[in-house]
Amino acid sequence: MSQEKSHISSYQSHVFVLLALLALTAISVAVTTLELGRLDTLVAMLIAATKAAIVLVWFMHLKFDNKLYAIFTVLVLVVFLLVLYVTFFDYSYR
Amino acid sequence: MSESTKSNHTSFLEYKGKYRGILGWILSTDHKRIGLLYLYTMLVFFSVAAILGLLMKIQLIAPGHTIMGPATYNAMFTMHGIIMIFIIVVPGLPAVFGNFFLPLMIGAKDVAFPKLNLASWWIYVIGILIVLTSQFLGDGPPDTGWTFYAPYSFQTPANIVPALVGAFVLGFSSILTGINFVVTIHRLRTPGMTWFKMPLFPWTLYATAWIQILATPVIGITLLLTVMERTLGVGIFDPALGGDPILYQHLFWIYSHPAVYIMILPGLGVISEIIPVFSRKRIFGYKAIVLSSLAIAFVGYFVWGHHMFTSGMSGRALFAFSFLTFLVAIPSAVKVFNWVATMYKGSLIFQTPFFWAVSFIFVFMIGGFSGLTLGSLATNVHLHDTHFVVAHFHFIVFGGTGFSFLAAIHYWFPKMFGRMFDASWANIGWVVFFAGFLTLYLPMFSLGIMGMPRRYYDYLPEFHAANILSSLGAMLMIAGAMIIIVNLVRSARYGKKTNEKNPWGGKTLEWQADTPPTLENWEEIPEVTEKPYEY
Ligand SMILES: [Cu+2]
Numbered sequence: 001m002s003q004e005k006s007h008i009s010s011y012q013s014h015v016f017v018l019l020a021l022l023a024l025t026a027i028s029v030a031v032t033t034l035e036l037g038r039l040d041t042l043v044a045m046l047i048a049a050t051k052a053a054i055v056l057v058w059f060m061h062l063k064f065d066n067k068l069y070a071i072f073t074v075l076v077l078v079v080f081l082l083v084l085y086v087t088f089f090d091y092s093y094r
Numbered sequence: 095m096s097e098s099t100k101s102n103h104t105s106f107l108e109y110k111g112k113y114r115g116i117l118g119w120i121l122s123t124d125h126k127r128i129g130l131l132y133l134y135t136m137l138v139f140f141s142v143a144a145i146l147g148l149l150m151k152i153q154l155i156a157p158g159h160t161i162m163g164p165a166t167y168n169a170m171f172t173m174h175g176i177i178m179i180f181i182i183v184v185p186g187l188p189a190v191f192g193n194f195f196l197p198l199m200i201g202a203k204d205v206a207f208p209k210l211n212l213a214s215w216w217i218y219v220i221g222i223l224i225v226l227t228s229q230f231l232g233d234g235p236p237d238t239g240w241t242f243y244a245p246y247s248f249q250t251p252a253n254i255v256p257a258l259v260g261a262f263v264l265g266f267s268s269i270l271t272g273i274n275f276v277v278t279i280h281r282l283r284t285p286g287m288t289w290f291k292m293p294l295f296p297w298t299l300y301a302t303a304w305i306q307i308l309a310t311p312v313i314g315i316t317l318l319l320t321v322m323e324r325t326l327g328v329g330i331f332d333p334a335l336g337g338d339p340i341l342y343q344h345l346f347w348i349y350s351h352p353a354v355y356i357m358i359l360p361g362l363g364v365i366s367e368i369i370p371v372f373s374r375k376r377i378f379g380y381k382a383i384v385l386s387s388l389a390i391a392f393v394g395y396f397v398w399g400h401h402m403f404t405s406g407m408s409g410r411a412l413f414a415f416s417f418l419t420f421l422v423a424i425p426s427a428v429k430v431f432n433w434v435a436t437m438y439k440g441s442l443i444f445q446t447p448f449f450w451a452v453s454f455i456f457v458f459m460i461g462g463f464s465g466l467t468l469g470s471l472a473t474n475v476h477l478h479d480t481h482f483v484v485a486h487f488h489f490i491v492f493g494g495t496g497f498s499f500l501a502a503i504h505y506w507f508p509k510m511f512g513r514m515f516d517a518s519w520a521n522i523g524w525v526v527f528f529a530g531f532l533t534l535y536l537p538m539f540s541l542g543i544m545g546m547p548r549r550y551y552d553y554l555p556e557f558h559a560a561n562i563l564s565s566l567g568a569m570l571m572i573a574g575a576m577i578i579i580v581n582l583v584r585s586a587r588y589g590k591k592t593n594e595k596n597p598w599g600g601k602t603l604e605w606q607a608d609t610p611p612t613l614e615n616w617e618e619i620p621e622v623t624e625k626p627y628e629y
Binding site for chain 1 (some may be wrong): 348399408
C-alpha cells in the first residue's frame, strides 16, 4: 500500500470546486424562470449531473487515483442508467 | 487492531482483549467474533419468526378461525416476512460466514475495516430494535406484508413507520458490509492468490457485495419516500395526489429482486466449497462458476418486473422482463451442471455437510423451475398471488439460503468452535427437517395451481386436505430444526474437542489456520501457489 503515491490537492482546487458548485446552483435556480416546459426536468437533471461529476472527478480524486476506481465508477453509472432505462421503458409504452 | 496479539496460540474464543466478558464480544473488532455475534442474533430472531410461521400453519390446518382471526394473521405474515427477509436471509451468509471465513480463505488477518465491521453489527442491532418497536407502539402491528405496497402502506392505520425506518437502518448495515468485503477482496488477498486462484465462496461474496452496495440504496430511498408519503402526503405513490403506485413496485423490486441474489449467491458459493471437498475431486469448471456468479449479479438487476406482471405494466415491458428472467436462469443452471459434474466419478464422502449440499441442489432445482413457471407471462396470470408463489419463494429462499446456511454451519463448525458436532444427531436432524420441508411446501404448489390465494387466514373447503398435509409438514420441519439447533448448541459447548486443522480434508486456506483460529489468524502469512480444489 505504501508504495502508491497519493495526490494532494491544493486549497485552490477545492475553492474552484466550491465556486463551480455555487455557480451551477445559481444557474439551476435561474433556469426555472425560463419556463422550458417539459425540458425543465431535463435541464435540472443535467445541471445536477454536472455538479456530481465535478465532485467525483476533482473533489473525490477520481482524476488522480488509480484508473481502477474510474472504471468501477463508470460501470456503476452504466448499471444505474440501464435500470433507469428499463424502468422508463415501461412508462413510455403504457 | 488495537487488541494486539498477546500470546500466539490462544484461540479467538478465549483471548482476553481490552474488555472482559460480554463486552469483549460486543466491542470486539475481530471478524470471527463479529461473525458469531451475527450468528447468535440471527438464531434468536430466526426462532421468533419460525414460531410465527408455525402459528400461521396451525391456523391454516382447518378453514375458518382456528387459532387467530384475519387481523392477527395479517400482522403475523408481515412480521414473519420482515424478520426473515431483512434480519435473517439478507445479512445471512455474508454476515456470519463471510465475516468469519472471508479473511481466513484469502489469507488475511481481518477484513479491511474492522471497526466499520463492528459498526455494521451495531447498526444491525439498532435496526432490529426499531423494527420491533412497530409491534408495541402506536396503532397495532404492521399488516402490509414485508413488501409495504402502496397505496395500502400509507392508508392502513397500523404502525408502519417504525418498520419502514427499521428496514432502512438495516440497509445501512448491509451496504457497509458490502463495502468492507469489496475492499477486503481487492486489497487483502495473500501473496500468490490471484483473482482466479481465489476460492469460490469469496467470489460469490464479491458478487454479492456489489449488489449490496448498488441495490440497497434504492430500497432505502423507497422506504423513506413511503415514510414521507405517510407523514407528509407528498404524492409520489398516491394516485389521489397524482402519484403512481406502480412506481412504488418498480422501486421496491429494483432492490428486492437483486436482494434475492444477495440471499442466494453466497449459498451457491458455500455449495461450491463443499461439493469438491466431499467428492475429493477438483471442482468442475471453476471459471464457469466464477463467471456465472458475476453474470447472475449483473443480469439479476434487470428482471425485477417479473413481480409485477399483473400490476398493469405496458405489454412490451412485460415481454422484456419475462425474457430477461429466462436469461438469468442460465447461469444458475450452469452451476448446477458444474456441481453434478464435480460429483461424477468422485470419491463421495457421505457426511452431514455433504447431505445438506446435495439436498440443497434438489430443492434449489425445484425452486428454480417453479420460478420459470412464474416467469412466463401466461402461467403467471393464473399463479400470481397464489400459494404457488409462496411455495416457489420458500423453495428458493429457505431451501436455497436456509439449506446452504445449514450446510455451511456443519461444514465449518469444527473450525469455528474447536469442537465436533454429534454426527448421528446431525444426520437425524437433516432427515427430519428435509422430510418436513418437502411435506410443508410441496402441497402449496398444487394449492396454488388449484387457486388458493396467499395471505388469507381462511380458505374454501376444497383446499382442506392439502393444507392439513402442509401444516403437519410444518410441525415435522420445526421438530427437525429443533434437533439441529439443540445438537449444534450442545456441541458448541460440550462437543468433543478437536484441534485438528483440517477434519474434512479441504484444500482452501481456512483449513491451514489453527482450530479454532487465533486472534489474527496466522502466525505466518500463508503463500498460495496452487489453485484451490486441487485433489
Ligand atoms: Cu424476482
